[in-house]
Amino acid sequence: MSQLKVYNSFSRQKEVFKSITPGHVGMYVCGPTVSGESHLGHARPYITFDVVHRYLKHLGYKVRYVRNITDAGHFEEEGREAEDKISKKALLEKLEPMELVQKYTNLFHWAMEQFNTIPPSIEPTATGHIVEQIEMIKQIIEAGYAYEANGSVYFDVKKYAANYDYGKLSGRVIDDLLETTRELEGQEEKKDRADFALWKNAAPEHIMRWQSPWAVGYPGWHIECSAMATKYLGAQFDIHGGGMDLLFPHHESEIAQSTICNHIAPVRYWIHNNMITINGRKMGKSYNNVIKLTELFSGDHPLLEKAFHPMTTRFFILQTHYRSTLDFSNDALVAAEKGLKRLWDAYEKLRVMSYEFREGTLDEELDSKIAKLLNEFEEFMNDDFSTAKVMANMFEIVSTINSMKDKTIPVSAISKETFELLQSSFKTWLEDILGLTSFSEADSTKLQGVMQLLIDIRKEAKTKKDFATSDKIRNQLTELGITLKDEKGGDMSWSIE
RNA sequence: GGUCCUUUGGCCGAGUGGCUAGGCAAAGCUCUGCAAAAGCUUCUACAGCGGUUCGAAUCCGCUAGGGACCUCCA
Numbered sequence: 001m002s003q004l005k006v007y008n009s010f011s012r013q014k015e016v017f018k019s020i021t022p023g024h025v026g027m028y029v030c031g032p033t034v035s036g037e038s039h040l041g042h043a044r045p046y047i048t049f050d051v052v053h054r055y056l057k058h059l060g061y062k063v064r065y066v067r068n069i070t071d072a073g074h075f076e077e078e079g080r081e082a083e084d085k086i087s088k089k090a091l092l093e094k095l096e097p098m099e100l101v102q103k104y105t106n107l108f109h110w111a112m113e114q115f116n117t118i119p120p121s122i123e124p125t126a127t128g129h130i131v132e133q134i135e136m137i138k139q140i141i142e143a144g145y146a147y148e149a150n151g152s153v154y155f156d157v158k159k160y161a162a163n164y165d166y167g168k169l170s171g172r173v174i175d176d177l178l179e180t181t182r183e184l185e186g187q188e189e190k191k192d193r194a195d196f197a198l199w200k201n202a203a204p205e206h207i208m209r210w211q212s213p214w215a216v217g218y219p220g221w222h223i224e225c226s227a228m229a230t231k232y233l234g235a236q237f238d239i240h241g242g243g244m245d246l247l248f249p250h251h252e253s254e255i256a257q258s259t260i261c262n263h264i265a266p267v268r269y270w271i272h273n274n275m276i277t278i279n280g281r282k283m284g285k286s287y288n289n290v291i292k293l294t295e296l297f298s299g300d301h302p303l304l305e306k307a308f309h310p311m312t313t314r315f316f317i318l319q320t321h322y323r324s325t326l327d328f329s330n331d332a333l334v335a336a337e338k339g340l341k342r343l344w345d346a347y348e349k350l351r352v353m354s355y356e357f358r359e360g361t362l363d364e365e366l367d368s369k370i371a372k373l374l375n376e377f378e379e380f381m382n383d384d385f386s387t388a389k390v391m392a393n394m395f396e397i398v399s400t401i402n403s404m405k406d407k408t409i410p411v412s413a414i415s416k417e418t419f420e421l422l423q424s425s426f427k428t429w430l431e432d433i434l435g436l437t438s439f440s441e442a443d444s445t446k447l448q449g450v451m452q453l454l455i456d457i458r459k460e461a462k463t464k465k466d467f468a469t470s471d472k473i474r475n476q477l478t479e480l481g482i483t484l485k486d487e488k489g490g491d492m493s494w495s496i497e
Numbered sequence: 498g499g500u501c502c503u504u505u506g507g508c509c510g511a512g513u514g515g516c517u518a519g520g521c522a523a524a525g526c527u528c529u530g531c532a533a534a535a536g537c538u539u540c541u542a543c544a545g546c547g548g549u550u551c552g553a554a555u556c557c558g559c560u561a562g563g564g565a566c567c568u569c570c571a
Contacts, residue, residue, distance in 0.1 A: 030571075031571095032571080033569090033571095039571090041571055042571050043571085045571045046571080048571095170501090171566090172567075173499080173500075176567085177567080221569085243570080243571030244502095244565075244566080245571065246570075246571070247566070248567070249568085273571070274502095274565090275564090275565075275571075276571085277564080277565095282564080282570090283571090284569095284571085286570065319509085319510070319519085319520070320510060320511085321511070321512095324503090324510085324511090325502090325503080325565085326509090326510090327509075327510090329508085331508065331509080331521080331522090332508080332509050332510090332521085335508075335509060335510095335522080336509085336520080336521085338521060338522095339519090339521065340520095342534095342535095343520095345535095383513085388510075388511055388519080389512085389518075389519085391511095391520085392510095392518050392519035393518090395518095395519055395520065396519075399535090399536075402534090402535055402536070403535085405535080406528085406534095408528095408535085408536060408537095467530060467531075470530090471530095471532090474532080475532095478532095478533095483533070483534085484533085485532090485533055485534050485535090486529075486531095486533080486534085487535090488528075488529090493534085
């Protein structure tokens with residue numbers, strides 16, 4: 001069996017994954033800022049790391065998966081007006097800040113459920129960990145790597161860089177950072193431009209404020225992840241994930257803070273997913289090109305010709321390697337939808353298929369081909385989570401499954417062992433690891449009974465060449481959104497659109 | 498301006514130096530009361546130029562396009 005290799009952003013190469021504590025994995029993923037609705041771009045990391053999570057569990061690890069909720073306002077634009085995102089939005093929507101946070105948290109959870117992601121083991125909120133954050137800031141000040149100015153506290157990047165490697169993760173050269181020519185207002189409190197806030201003094205009009213040793217205010221953005229990751233995963237943990245756009249300054253700063261507090265590099269493997277683009281451009285608030293998840297699911301967006309099922313989105317995302325950009329378009333999603341349907345239909349056929357041995361039908365070439373394709377699943381996944389390749393193999397097998405169903409080739413063209421491996425592998429990989437699930441409402445037993453009745457009637461009508469009746473059944477079902485298909489050998493199958 | 502990434506067939510996308518990824522679309526055929534689905538077949542591409550090599554989509558250089566980060570950002 002091959003070993004799991006992951007691409008570590010820190011070393012910029014694939015490394016064999018070895019957890020700190022054998023049998024256990026600690027994983028932290030940067031969660032959403034719940035000051036607004038999640039969009040398609042946000043879906044990517046959560047689906048990507050859901051598969052990572054599922055795969056680690058499949059490998060037998062006990063995983064503690066921590067994903068935070070950022071519900072404390074950090075700066076909209078550091079230095080400019082020190083605006084509190086959440087307070088600002090709350091005013092607009094005339095909600096209590098916590099009411100707003102709750103609303104978007106609920107919406108986020110709902111979307112994650114739609115995507116069939118497994119909830120994290122711990123989902124800590126920033127507001128619930130103000131004490132821990134203040135403690136951490138105190139430690140950094142005591143260590144001499146932070147200073148107070150007008151009730152705000154800043155991290156001393158220059159000093160840190162003199163003793164540690166600041167900028168390694170994001171490939172930044174510290175001198176360039178220190179000498180940046182960019183003019184930002186309100187920076188006079190900082191000793192240096194590269195310094196970042198740990199605590200921010202907040203004016204009374206800010207609704208979300210907390211008492212602290214320095215001034216009433218709120219924590220800097222980076223400190224929450226350092227504090228919560230340390231609390232729940234320890235000074236050093238295995239995996240830290242997030243979007244590539246968080247590499248700098250967020251994760252770079254996290255490393256600096258945690259290293260000073262805990263005297264050890266916080267993370268063994270940094271894993272970053274690439275962005276979803278739209279017309280080649282990153283989907284993001286700043287570009288005003290986002291498609292919200294609710295819009296995606298309802299089809300209510302100028303760029304969408306129809307609604308797309310969450311499973312289509314999940315499939316679409318997993319069909320690309322997580323470190324490549326993924327370009328969104330209506331057509332690309334339509335293609336994904338059709339592909340997923342084909343794959344899932346084949347899987348459902350496979351599930352109810354049983355092995356019938358027939359002498360002399362074994363096709364050894366096919367048998368070993370199928371076995372090889374199945375065994376490669378793990379190899380591909382171990383190679384930095386190559387879900388796209390796993391799926392490509394599945395599609396290669398789909399043809400064979402369909403042929404068996406159509407009886408073009410006998411089931412015993414492959415050996416019993418291979419057939420059983422095929423059934424179990426598809427279940428494990430499609431459902432448990434890739435996390436795909438049925439996207440139809442066809443699961444109700446009552447509905448299945450009704451459908452069986454209609455199918456029986458239609459079969460009788462067809463036998464009697466009463467095509468008026470048989471067509472009526474099929475056509476009216478079509479109008480209801482249920483497709484009835486005649487199979488080879490007189491059987492019928494149905495699916496809900 | 499700095500740092501880094503990227504450029505694959507009609508579209509989306511995988512690609513670890515030698516072996517047709519895969520999906521969608523398209524065309525033809527088979528099956529079929531009709532339809533739908535399915536199966537089979539066809540479609541061999543790697544931005545351009547140069548280099549390394551027996552051999553390059555894959556390594557190196559240059560040129561051109563696109564993008565990300567440097568500021569909130571998944």
